[in-house]
Amino acid sequence: MKKEKKVVIIGGGVAGLSAGIYARLCGMEAEIYEKNSIPGGECIGWNREGYHIDNCIHWLTGTRKDTELYDVWKTVGALSDDTQYAVLDSFFTTCHGGKSATLWADLDRTKRELTELSPEDAEEISKFIEYVEYSKKCLIPANKPLDMFGIGDYIRMGKEMGDFVKVMKELGNISLEDYSKRFKAPIIQKLMCDYLPKEYTAYSLLVSYATIADGNGNIPMGGSLQMSLRMEKRFRELGGKIFYNKSAAKIEVDKKKAQAVLFEDGTRAEGDYYIATVDTAVLFGKLISGKYMPAALKNAYESANIYPATSGFQAAYSVNKSFNPGETVFIDIEPLKVGATTFDRMYVKVYGYDKTFVKGDRQVLQTSIFQTDADYEVWKGMFPDEYKEAKMKLSDEIVKRIEAAFPEIKGDLEYLDSWTPLTYERYCNAYHGSYMSFITTAGAKSIRIKGDIKGIRNLTFAGQWNTSPGGLPIAVTNGKFAIQRICHKKSITMEDYNDKRGTEGRETTGNIDDGAESLRRERVS
Template sequence: MKKKKIVIVGGGISGLTAGVYALKAGFEAEIYEKHSIVGGECTGWDREGYHVDNCIHWLIGTKEGSCLHNIWKDVGALENDLEIIQADKMYTSELNGEKITFWKDVERTEKELIDLSPEDEMEIKKLMKYVRIGEHAKIPADKPPEMMSAIDYIKLGGSMKDTMKLFKELEGKDTKDLMNCFKHPLIKCMLSDFCTKASLAYSFPMMYGNFISGDGGIPRGGSRAMAFRMQRKFESLGGKICTNADVVKIEIGDNGEATGINLANGEHISADYIICSCDTDYTFGHLIDESYMDSILREMYTNRKAYPVYGMFQIAFSVNSDIDAICGEIMLECNNIQVADWMSDRMSIKSYAYEPSFAPKGKQIIQVLIGLQEEAYDYWMELYKNKDEYQSKKEEIANKVLKKIEERFIEYKGKMKILDTWTPVTYHRYCNAYKGYNQSFMITKYSAKNKHPSANIKGIDNVVLAGQWLNPPGGLPVAAIQGKYSIQRILKKEKRSIKI
């Protein structure tokens, strides 16, 4: 019996995951990716002998014992002999000459926070209680929610009892509300250094909790290497990947089912099923008509207050020194660098000294990230119309940042060089990212109780959605989980067992 063929649009983490599980489930699978390499936003590139890593700060699911870890192993993202790098701190925040660090040793963090601000002791202890709850939280990844039975939900509720209490206690609050519980300006600042003020209040405790659990390690080699391992796994199972293959349309037949995809070069690829693991903004209005978009997803695109997105201005610097003065990731003020109100007055500086292969011997690479509001997208897209002005503005900001770093870290003075700069335009060009953002919508206190959009498309039964936009705020774990779920959804349509 001839195998049914699944065509996957997008070779990012979700598409690669879907591809591996499709092959494991007995389908024929092909991936079509517009870029020259796989990985989507989980990527990196080389500049002047240095490697710029553009995604993983740490990866949830690196610790054994979770459904998510099993997914990473299944798809080749993690391998038995792969080293997982464990940092001793999440990040350090500095403000007005003071600094505080979030250590993997949460007791040390708690003590240092109380030493910094004794008047905040009660709220600090409450925050650390939340963090310790987050330490034991697991991300459900066994089967799609609509396929879970009553017994499944009872078991899930039992395993997440403490986590649900945390959600209930912080219900209706966002990170700004959490910040306002504290008196010390640095403690307020360090919370919004990691989570946007509009993010839900439990976001920080859950992420820091994951970090201290040891489940958030960094796979040796970084983001691009992980995507390439997944590619090798997919191809070893018989999958086919076509890069530089820009999909421009899903062809719909007279019976209302999709017959295949059309490429920019005019080629038509037939398919029994199509998985759109690309950005949903590209799926609806480009690949298929926008009228197919379900009401929940449409609300996410129209209600900007409830579902904001963000952006980033990023810079990579080479450093002609092997002295690691940063020691991880540090957050600093940068209010004298702001181009407009949509640009953050804080910046993250990250050292990649833990990856000596990213730089020539005796040198290192550091990268800077400055957060942007979504209005920044229009500014950068307009500026990009004049390539010289676009490049000039990027260099102007990058040089100001270079000066700021040299002032703070005198060990680097005269030893730094700009390697590359990138903006929301970069993510739009290479990944068709909505407003140039490399994650999904932010869930806020105005949208926390709303449902997630359907992965099925009403009116086209053989097209299924995957990717991080189905489960905001997205990220690599969500992308992988939704890739797996897309195959389980097809298996259900085939009236087969969803166990892969």
């Protein structure tokens, strides 16, 4: 019997798990090596004081069953036809100057309410709603990577995009901040700049909102960690092997081929193919020489003004379950300096819609304040005691501002946890603490990198850094695409493999439930 080819995957986040699952479906032996004690990378959550805190999913693109992306989420075990989703009827609400404006899942309701708020903006509001409708056609290609497209595939994709081309043509090269100035009402200007960094290209907000309005951006019940655990379970059931607490130190390269992965504990792993799903700033410079970094990626790192990284200062509290200001509500606040930047806006999100985040008669409340490269540098320059003090002081100041906006909960907020760009750097080796890839700013060329590494034939990289602005859909599809490219070189398809192999070869370095509990006990922040 012909011996299976072996794929060694560095990183057990969404991209790594996806690559491992598709490797098994292609008949390849697959091993995943993860630096932490549980899977998921940034798609995780943890417990504090008996409450569960979610780190990742605000909405999950690809929950509509007739999309290519849904098929991928289903294949990797993240979703199923029986998955339950949170019952939410809006994207978010903006409060400003005594008024409020909401982007409802019902576009007609949004149009009606925004027009009532600002009749003078009626024409621009109608156009906004029309363009959101067009943006429903912006679906992530997930069957195969663009570099494997033929003429017919491009023609089909062009037809399916329909009028979304108009959105890209008009809004693809202006920022959200500039777009907001098309509206006269200050409340609508705030609405356009609240949810995403104002430097983002304008169409980014419309596409995000379109997923909510189209039923293609739901929130799976149970939170981010449980979704990652479902993927891990799927990988093990297919016979994949996953090893935890294995931090990669170096990829050994000789004769234009990767020969082995060396780990911090002195062990090594060898295979026929290697896929690095780690942060690219770690891959190029630590694991292999920086000389291998693709030019487009190198340019992005060297042009932070055009390709900024995105992180956040985040805090979680418990509050009475009766408090329900709306799904996600942005409020005016007394100016607050976080990192290097002073903010006069923040949001409040309550999680009472999911019993995972409820304890007795109380629920989790969270907020996040954008942080950029400059803010990261401030956090990075702090001494340990200074860092802890800064976190606690900011957490207290946030309480004051939430209470000022919602006096009915004064004295009821109880601190649970806070985390910063340094948390993402420590836990995920994330460049400047970024939880996304590079921001797609107006006028900047979008990052789209295949993942092949010139000069190393059997090593590729996959994950959210391959395609800006990153996120879970990019991670899961790039994990799949990495395997498809290997299969293409081997002239096989996923359909050639019968996945009814049971669970032989299952192996971990510990019970997954024990690993999850280990993280929950660890102070992630």
